[in-house]
Amino acid sequence: MAEHWTRKELEFALRERSPRHESWIRSLAHCDRRHFLRVTGRFAAMAAAAGVVQPHAFQLVNVAYAAEPGEEEKLAFRFAYISDSHMYARGMDHSFVKATLKAVEDVNALDPQPDFVLYGGDLAQLGRPEELELGQQILSELKAPLRMMVGEHDWYFDLGEKWRALFGPDRYSFDHKGVHFVTLNSVVEKDFWSGPAYTPAQRMEIVAGLDDGRQSRFEVGEEQRHWLARDLEKVDRNTPLVVFSHSPLYKYYRPWNFWTEDAEQVQALLQPFRTVTVIHGHTHQILTNRIGRIHFFGMLSTAWPWPYAPEGLPELTIQMARADPFDQFDGCGDGRVDLLRGGGAIKHYDLWDRDPRSVSSAQLDRGLSADRAGYRGPSY
Numbered sequence: 001m002a003e004h005w006t007r008k009e010l011e012f013a014l015r016e017r018s019p020r021h022e023s024w025i026r027s028l029a030h031c032d033r034r035h036f037l038r039v040t041g042r043f044a045a046m047a048a049a050a051g052v053v054q055p056h057a058f059q060l061v062n063v064a065y066a067a068e069p070g071e072e073e074k075l076a077f078r079f080a081y082i083s084d085s086h087m088y089a090r091g092m093d094h095s096f097v098k099a100t101l102k103a104v105e106d107v108n109a110l111d112p113q114p115d116f117v118l119y120g121g122d123l124a125q126l127g128r129p130e131e132l133e134l135g136q137q138i139l140s141e142l143k144a145p146l147r148m149m150v151g152e153h154d155w156y157f158d159l160g161e162k163w164r165a166l167f168g169p170d171r172y173s174f175d176h177k178g179v180h181f182v183t184l185n186s187v188v189e190k191d192f193w194s195g196p197a198y199t200p201a202q203r204m205e206i207v208a209g210l211d212d213g214r215q216s217r218f219e220v221g222e223e224q225r226h227w228l229a230r231d232l233e234k235v236d237r238n239t240p241l242v243v244f245s246h247s248p249l250y251k252y253y254r255p256w257n258f259w260t261e262d263a264e265q266v267q268a269l270l271q272p273f274r275t276v277t278v279i280h281g282h283t284h285q286i287l288t289n290r291i292g293r294i295h296f297f298g299m300l301s302t303a304w305p306w307p308y309a310p311e312g313l314p315e316l317t318i319q320m321a322r323a324d325p326f327d328q329f330d331g332c333g334d335g336r337v338d339l340l341r342g343g344g345a346i347k348h349y350d351l352w353d354r355d356p357r358s359v360s361s362a363q364l365d366r367g368l369s370a371d372r373a374g375y376r377g378p379s380y
């Protein structure tokens with residue numbers, strides 16, 4: 001009974017690697033939705049009984065998205081996204097873990113269900129195997145098929161070994177209902193660790209930090225660009241193209257690593273297509289841009305919102321209000337992308353503590369006069 005749990009017992013139950021915690025984790029991997037809710041509810045009850053303040057309630061969000069007239073009829077299909085959970089394996093009571101559970105519940109509550117769910121990278125915080133395993137177990141509760149993308153926090157502890165074992169290739173393409181999708185690993189870095197003989201943990205911490213000059217910059221890289229070029233060769237230029245990348249595929253703000261070093265070369269491969277939508281994670285904020293035919297949409301994080309960079313913000317971005325510092329999850333959320341027949345997209349931001357926001361590629365097109373190419377980023 002929850003009321004019999006003391007704080008000490010609760011800490012024991014939630015402590016990493018405790019036998020009881022392990023059994024909770026195992027139960028998550030095999031439970032149905034009703035059991036899943038019961039498990040998460042029991043954690044909330046245990047915490048409440050022990051006097052632990054719940055920073056976030058497990059509530060289903062009623063999603064009421066705005067859409068322009070006629071857009072519903074143009075809907076081809078929709079997919080949902082969850083991104084940037086940055087989970088530590090410090091127990092089910094950790095706020096980042098609970099936020100990920102909430103996102104899974106949000107997406108599972110969508111009716112009709114999305115065709116698939118994209119996970120936008122940075123599932124783990126420090127790339128540890130136990131963090132990735134915990135994330136895999138929680139995401140396995142999604143009812144819709146899951147597509148994974150890697151972020152730098154998932155990768156630089158063991159250079160992707162555990163991530164690939166759990167989720168498969170870090171780059172791939174697929175076709176779905178007339179749309180060609182490509183998922184990239186856009187957080188490739190040149191070897192900065194062998195020379196100074198950094199340990200795996202040191203390498204991970206350097207990559208997880210700001211651009212302090214020790215690491216190389218995120219890039220898609222020459223080898224992957226060749227793969228992308230070969231993949232796109234076989235696709236008709238009128239086929240709508242959607243690209244998933246973790247970092248934005250343009251140059252936003254280098255000191256915070258909101259940046260892809262070879263962005264222009266990747267964009268050149270995408271520009272021949274009639275409609276191109278890039279969905280990215282990493283920046284933890286509502287972020288929109290257009291460069292030529294390419295529309296860029298950033299995803300929200302479930303863990304924390306980044307502030308907008310002090311310079312270089314694309315002018316088409318509809319800014320979310322600055323996060324309330326007293327509310328850990330203000331500015332966080334999950335969301336949905338509606339792909340329209342003919343190639344346009346509407347990006348829906350399910351901000352947990354605020355009204356939902358929507359941005360469409362049609363709005364971005366209207367926001368630019370015909371003679372302007374869109375924001376290309378600062379030149380450092």
Ligand SMILES: [Fe+2]
Nearest residue numbers: 084122282283
């Ligand atoms: Fe992130």
Ligand SMILES: [Fe+2]
Nearest residue numbers: 122151152282
């Ligand atoms: Fe990231």
